[in-house]
Amino acid sequence: MSEQQEISLSILKKRWLKFKTLKRGYYSFVLLAILYVLSWFLPLLVNNRALVLSYEGEMYFPVISGYYAGSEFEQDVPGEAIYRELQAAWESEGSDNWIIMPVYPYSPYEDITVAGNKMYDPPSNTHWLGTDNTGRDVFARLCYAFNISISFALVLTVLNYFIGVLIGGSMGYFGGKFDLFFQRIIEIWSSLPMLFVIIIISSIIRPSFFLLIFIYTIVNWIGMTYLMRAEFYREKSKDYVAAALSMGQTNFKVMFKHILPNAMVPIITFFPFAVVGGISALVSLDYLGFGMPPPTPSWGQMLDVGLQNITKAWMVFAPISALFSTLIMVVFIGEAVREAFDPKVYSRLR
């Protein structure tokens, strides 16, 4: 058993090496991976809360520890301290207190209510991509929306895969009545009016990241099921399955230990495209107003606002280019993965 795993590991290694030689996809992967990892640390990079602040000898870490009232630092504001102003004030006073702000000191939520923010500010040194219709920084929102979009797509895809493999695999493996029955269920299920489901649920509870994932999964697992069913159906008739069964392996073991590794190729090659689908799905949901609740930053919402203010070009341009760059990188990865996983060599014919 362990021997077989070793073999498949080495195959994976080979494929990885192959993948690395496909520069376009590889670099896209590296870049996207870095960006995505970075996006988890966005509060440290793009935020209006200070990273570190030293006030009268004491150190504070507002990014990590959260809310500090402005009054704690003798700032005359009712609520939370406005660190940007604090920094400017201390610097001009030349006091011993100091503050380290994130690289990009704006949060995706602060709007015209914070003094100094204006709506429809065109792109400039302070607001790299301008501000939107309530004076929120477009760049900050873009970054946070990136994290949400990718996470949404990843979680959604993994979940769909899980269900797809489980149900589709069983359908292909067992076949017969079971298969026939589930095919009907799937056909019926796929007629589910998605929009209604969302309307019903959102009238009861406030949609959240996981709720949306849940709703989308309800409808989306079907695609993967078809793929897996075909794959398991084909593999089932191969000799190694019969051999494993004759050795007394349980169906469960045969399915997941023997067939699944052999059915991995479509799973992995399809993955990037499923991610693209997930990103687009969230964009259109948000655009239609059935997505994440405001003020969550999202590309769909930004696109919507941009199109309503079409004369303010940066508001349209920003989400579209973000969407474009992300999608194209994922697609390049997808192409490379596909090539790396395919045993046949795609090359010029002669």
Next chain:
Amino acid sequence: MTTYFIRRILLMIPTFLGSTILIFVILQMAPGGPLERTIQQLQAGAMQQGESVGSVGDIMSGGSSVLPESAMRELRRFYGFDKPVYQRYLIWLGVWPREIKHREVEFSGDTKEVSKNVGRGTYMTLRLDGEQVGVYDKDGLTSDIWKGSIDQEASDDDKVVATIFQTEFSGILTGNLGTSYTYDQPVTEVMAPRFKISMFFGLTGLFLSYIVCIPLGIRKALNHGSAFDFLSSVVVFAAYSIPGYALGMVLLVLLGGGSFWDIFPLGGFRSPTEVWETLTLWGKIKDQVWHMVLPIIAWSISSFAGLTILMKNSLLENISQDYIRTAFAKGLQEKRVIWVHAIRNSIIPIASGIGGVIGVVIAGSYLIEKVFNIDGFGKMGFQAILDRDYPITLGFLVIVVVIRLVSNILSDIALATVDPRIRFK
């Protein structure tokens, strides 16, 4: 083979029933149904959007605060909500009698007989007979078209509330999809023109994307990894990542003649009817094309990517197959090998996709139809959902379901025809 497809077609029946039951149940759960909407219309004033305070309300309303119970009963009967869900479903299917032309009659106190105008000055006599209501015409004979029944919930000690109505079997199985709540027209009448418009756009767009994507995909496959491959990928995915509706709006503002260049009309499926009817045949064709350019661009732009990549991958896959290598080994010309063998086989997956694409074409066009002010099928369906126009919603979903079921079978047939190796059992 034939038996396989016959079985497939027979299997559509349970699927169809299952789907419609599912949809029907979901609809019942949606908050704020047609009943509430009507109440809202009657009771609510101007719940407006925007900061535009003070403009006149969309909706006018009556002078009182709570609708009387009799009015609610009437509305409930009209929408069929006086029946349990399963009956409503069966009525909708057309296998349970539908009550039509119902009118309420009240027997107050000891009255046992009431005369009721049932339209066109025809009066029927209703006679209370224990737990039954008899309906008699002017000659005193029991009516065979009008029926009566007592509304137990509305009746009390002082009065007996009854309804007089006719029944008919009219549902989807008899070709009757009901009457739309918002358009006040038969659903089929509402759907037919919109379906045509969407099919027209959808098929044009589909055709367009096929004639662009297949050659492009072939070219990309043959030049896999080249600069052309890379650049065309960028272009195709740029097009894919710009949502069609966004592009449509931008194009309309730029080229519609309102603000910048006056090249194309500002939306609409064609010129206004009164203009359209004066056009010659050639004029009509020109007018139609002129109106369709922008929507078609917006419509098909996002489908380019998928098809192109599908074509490319499928061809790549085929080129590396053994039979192609064998063909080369036999010394056949490269052109002939590719064009005769590889491409023919690569079109298989694309051909099998046709069925599925049709469904997408119809349902997925709401936003573009909205941007271009085209009364299409997608917009109708979406709006019906927001308006809780159940007959339209159900009709819309049923059509989508049927199309999907049929197109699945079509895909299989297409697959079997194109690829002789495929055998269905």
Next chain:
Amino acid sequence: MKRNQIFVLLILAVSLVFWSCGGGDNQATENAGAETSAIVKDMDSPAEAGGYGFEKLAEELGYSTYEMKPQEQIFFGDPRAKKGGLFRHITTRFPATMRTEGQNANYVENSTIAGLCYESLIGTHPLTLEFIPALATHWKISDDKMKFWFRINPDARWSDGREVIAEDVVATWDLHMDETILSPSDQLTFGKFERPVVEGKYIVSVVAKELSWRNFLYFGGMSILPSYYLNQIDGSEYLKEYQFKMMPGTGPYEIKEEDIINQESFTLTRRTDYWGINDPANKYTSNFDKIKFIVVKDNNPLIFEKFKKGEADFYTVSAAREWVEETDFESVQKGWVQKHKIYSEKPAGTSGYAFNMRKWPFDDKRVRMAFTYLYNREKMNEEMYYSEYSMMNSLYSGSVYENPNNEKVVYSPEKAVKLLKEAGYKTRNEDGWLVHDDGRILRFELAIMKGLDYMVTPVQQMMKEYGIDMQIKYIDGNANWKNLMERNFTIFMQNWSGLVFPNPETSLHSSLADQDNNNNIGGFKDARVDELLEEYDVTFDQARRVEIIREIDGIYSDIHPAAWGIARNYQRVLFWDKFGYPEYMVGRYTGDYRTVFTHWWFEDDKQKALDEAMTNGTDLPKGEINVMFWPDYLKATSN
């Protein structure tokens, strides 16, 4: 919140704008014959039955009427007006029906049709809101104010040439009371009366069931339909048969069947044989030969583009942003398109946030007030709305009904913090949210419809600064409404339009506070208000009614079930410079585009000048942007 008041507005709008004044007296009868010679006059009916000669008996019988004074002519139509031309108006919805009554007929398009194609018994004066003749020349109100008589103008004709008779009024009332027209509010409104009685060929009377000053308006404002057609059908047949077909009307316009193009457009055509055409009170109104309604659904940018391209004649700018940022295009700069901000006395309505006073946390007045003090609408007006608005501090902002003693709320966080402390919200947790002594976090949910988020996210941030967690979610309109009606909400963003005659009972009476499905959204209960409401209905003296409403407004402001928003008392409009219009441009109380249909006219010369200017690229004179006719008029008359 004052939704039901809209009904009165409907009557007013209909009567004020659309036909201004109905049957005149003698001159009308003399001239009418000249143009519509085919019409046979009924000279046989005795004067007592309302026939010719009734005018002489009227005073003796206790009837009153109103005669237009010559100096008022301009308000009943500008004598410079010419007939002719086409007016194209874009509407956002194709009406589900062309009927004016019954199911699905209570949209603004239907009331517009009703106003232009049908008439009611009486109208209201465009300046003073007094009763003026329409189909009825005279009317009488019994001493106990429970019974009304109307005398119909014997000259009044349906478009098929039939006479308008008392029977028509009865048949119309019957239709409204027929439950099979599926419009229950009709039965509510007209169920306040007994069945009208034909007292003579031209005289009809009706008895109200309960005393209310509104009854006369309700009944007199009912659009009359022809009995000849109504008597052949019942309610459900009416719904079916007249779905997209007009019953003959008495009004100045008709809709021909071929002009109804489903989901695309419908066109009203002026009737040259309109019976009242020579009455000076009607002579200069309804000037356009055709009024075309073009449908563009749910796509405001496209409507604006179409206007800019010249495919529509008139455009109302609803958002401040659009007005400031988007209305300086070439056609405006060159004066081809006129740009105006027209002030009027149109009721501002109410906007803002309504609290659910039945449950935590807004059952506590201190929390409600704190919200109000923290809601910095001045800042939003400055930063987001280009200071286009004024602040609302009354249910009847800017009208005579506003209580001048209401607190003029301004942003004052200190007061808010103090109030919140008093209410028990003293500390903040590590996320910065306020926590009550009993451990509850001050957190609630606001459901909005898509597209409104820009109006609420700044408020969310304002609340956040002071530790109040207002969570926002999108909801579909129907679900939102259902939640509202089932009181399943904490706070609700509202935006109701106002009425010329307020009708606060439906939203403020305490008996409604604990019931679902009515307009007392916040659960408002006050004994004194209940008393006042009862008095209000039976008070026929307008001055006293103003006092009553002011007192109610004061109590309302004190109990504070809502944090008021912003208001404006003008319309922002753009239109192509080819029309003539009276100086005031819009009606005193209607204040919007609907005056255009009736009081504006098409000017050939202006059209020529416009065409010329557009071909040569030259400028046309631009008018003053602010049209202050009504404010000036008010000042002049009140001095």
